[in-house]
Amino acid sequence: MYSPNGQVVSEVSVSLEVINAEPVLDTHPTYESCSPSLRNTFKGDDDDNMLFIPYADDPSFNQVDHSSWYESFSWQEDFDPDLQVILLETSYRLRTRHSLEYEDIEECNVLPLKLFSSPGKPGLFAISRRRDRLIWIGNSIPADYVFPSMALPSNLLQRLQCVNSLFCPSLNCVEPLCAVHVVPNDLAPPRTSPKQATQTWADVETPCERQCFLAAATSQGVPCWSNSEIESFQVIFEIASSLSPCDLSVMCLKPSERSRILWYELLLFYFGSNEPCRHNGPCDTARACPCFQNGAHCQRPRRLRGCRCSTGKSGVSCATTKCYCVEYHRECDPELCLSYELTACRNSQIQKGAHKALEIGRSCWGLGAFLTELAKENDLLAEYVGELIYEPTFDSRGEVATHRGRSYSFKLNSTFTLDSSYLGNSSRFIDHSSSAVQTRPPNCRAYVRLVNGEHRIGIFALQDIEPGSEILMDYGHDFFSK
Numbered sequence: 065m066y067s068p069n070g071q072v073v074s075e076v077s078v079s080l081e082v083i084n085a086e087p088v089l090d091t092h093p094t095y096e097s098c099s100p101s102l103r104n105t106f107k108g109d110d111d112d113n114m115l116f117i118p119y120a121d122d123p124s125f126n127q128v129d130h131s132s133w134y135e136s137f138s139w140q141e142d143f144d145p146d147l148q149v150i151l152l153e154t155s156y157r158l159r160t161r162h163s164l165e166y167e168d169i170e171e172c173n174v175l176p177l178k179l180f181s182s183p184g185k186p187g188l189f190a191i192s193r194r195r196d197r198l199i200w201i202g203n204s205i206p207a208d209y210v211f212p213s214m215a216l217p218s219n220l221l222q223r224l225q226c227v228n229s230l231f232c233p234s235l236n237c238v239e240p241l242c243a244v245h246v247v248p249n250d251l252a253p254p255r256t257s258p259k260q261a262t263q264t265w266a267d268v269e270t271p272c273e274r275q276c277f278l279a280a281a282t283s284q285g286v287p288c289w290s291n292s293e294i295e296s297f298q299v300i301f302e303i304a305s306s307l308s309p310c311d312l313s314v315m316c317l318k319p320s321e322r323s324r325i326l327w328y329e330l331l332l333f334y335f336g337s338n339e340p341c342r343h344n345g346p347c348d349t350a351r352a353c354p355c356f357q358n359g360a361h362c363q364r365p366r367r368l369r370g371c372r373c374s375t376g377k378s379g380v381s382c383a384t385t386k387c388y389c390v391e392y393h394r395e396c397d398p399e400l401c402l403s404y405e406l407t408a409c410r411n412s413q414i415q416k417g418a419h420k421a422l423e424i425g426r427s428c429w430g431l432g433a434f435l436t437e438l439a440k441e442n443d444l445l446a447e448y449v450g451e452l453i454y455e456p457t458f459d460s461r462g463e464v465a466t467h468r469g470r471s472y473s474f475k476l477n478s479t480f481t482l483d484s485s486y487l488g489n490s491s492r493f494i495d496h497s498s499s500a501v502q503t504r505p506p507n508c509r510a511y512v513r514l515v516n517g518e519h520r521i522g523i524f525a526l527q528d529i530e531p532g533s534e535i536l537m538d539y540g541h542d543f544f545s546k
């Protein structure tokens with residue numbers, strides 16, 4: 065035990081029995097790290113800064129050639145925490161003692177580092193949020209001071225856009241901090257029709273409280289709102305147009321202004337219709353698509369029609385190409401297909417995560433994946449999960465994979481390869497076999513499926529497979545030749 069000033073107060077010694085486990089356990093083979101993941105993750109391209117030189121101690125790997133894929137080494141980047149602290153202090157003093165705006169300081173370019181973030185590059189204010197404020201003799205920044213990049217903008221629309229940017233722009237996903245779809249998003253425009261909005265109005269039947277406009281004998285007239293109040297109203301109404309006027313008034317911080325006329329006028333004035341389009345082909349200007357023009361792509365109704373399968377004599381649905389979705393290599397859609405809710409729907413296993421339990425063990429070729437439960441023909445065994453990478457990164461990583469003698473990448477579509485070298489699940493250990501190998505032919509197969517608008521890879525059983533069996537699939541002609 066140590067005292068608060070680091071002095072040893074007392075010592076305890078514990079005797080341990082050392083067990084030699086060598087005859088019982090094999091040593092684990094040397095392996096690169098791989099982060100476990102349940103879902104694909106967008107990577108795009110590896111950074112231009114090389115983080116470390118692979119196989120730096122191995123003369124048979126051409127490090128010089130390999131480094132030509134990168135622009136610089138990350139350890140060449142200047143990183144000076146002292147400079148960052150001094151610059152924060154400088155900007156704070158310029159602002160508080162000399163009344164200069166942070167934006168003006170930035171524009172003058174007098175500081176060697178940027179205060180505000182730009183796309184992909186965090187600024188000094190954002191960096192300072194990630195660590196504790198340093199206590200040092202020159203500091204005059206109060207502990208509770210908030211630098212501007214840390215504060216939300218005062219305008220409601222901008223504040224909501226800040227929050228909105230945390231959510232995925234894909235209407236099929238909308239997950240917070242989504243790692244798969246990475247296009248920045250704007251707030252979606254209104255999606256209800258004027259008729260529905262006035263209907264909402266008509267639905268308000270009983271007064272919500274004593275001051276409610278419904279209880280008032282006469283309306284109070286139309287109060288005067290500032291532009292920013294009207295702007296806030298518009299934003300709230302676009303997001304939640306089905307709210308009752310009473311709730312809208314509370315959300316707009318106008319609880320006492322429950323004038324029927326006011327709200328009715330505001331509803332009509334700010335409302336814009338946005339019905340999903342019905343044309344064939346992509347939403348673009350050529351088709352004068354209304355949803356394209358206002359930036360609200362109606363993804364599902366535009367692209368797909370759902371299947372109408374029901375469980376037949378076999379007790380399952382969507383198991384053959386008679387199913388419209390199966391025919392077009394996509395999984396059934398929860399919003400469009402009749403069969404989706406059925407547990408017997410055989411064409412929604414990837415999105416439902418209905419895979420089998422696997423165990424990793426020794427195989428003839430390093431490690432392999434083994435089933436720990438019975439699988440029936442066409443059951444999903446696993447989803448092949450990894451990083452979504454572009455071609456240049458596939459090529460640069462390919463050099464390392466060739467040298468390592470093991471590759472974990474899988475062509476997904478014309479844009480992406482899935483690579484589970486550094487991120488994946490147990491499916492990355494599935495080994496190869498071909499039908500020519502009569503003793504151990506492949507017992508599963510990989511299929512690329514369109515799952516709610518995105519390509520994913522499912523590994524499906526080709527036959528019934530007993531627990532304990534190693535699962536093997538045919539990697540295809542090109543794999544070993546390349």
Ligand SMILES: C[S@@+](CC[C@H](N)C(=O)[O-])C[C@H]1O[C@@H](n2cnc3c(N)ncnc32)[C@H](O)[C@@H]1O
Nearest residue numbers: 429430431469470471472492493494495496497
């Ligand atoms: C997706 S990994 C499979 C897991 C790998 N066995 C491991 O230990 O990490 C693919 C790599 O496994 C090896 N492999 C898999 N099946 C093989 C086979 N039938 N013959 C030779 N090598 C094989 C090759 O090195 C290949 O690049």
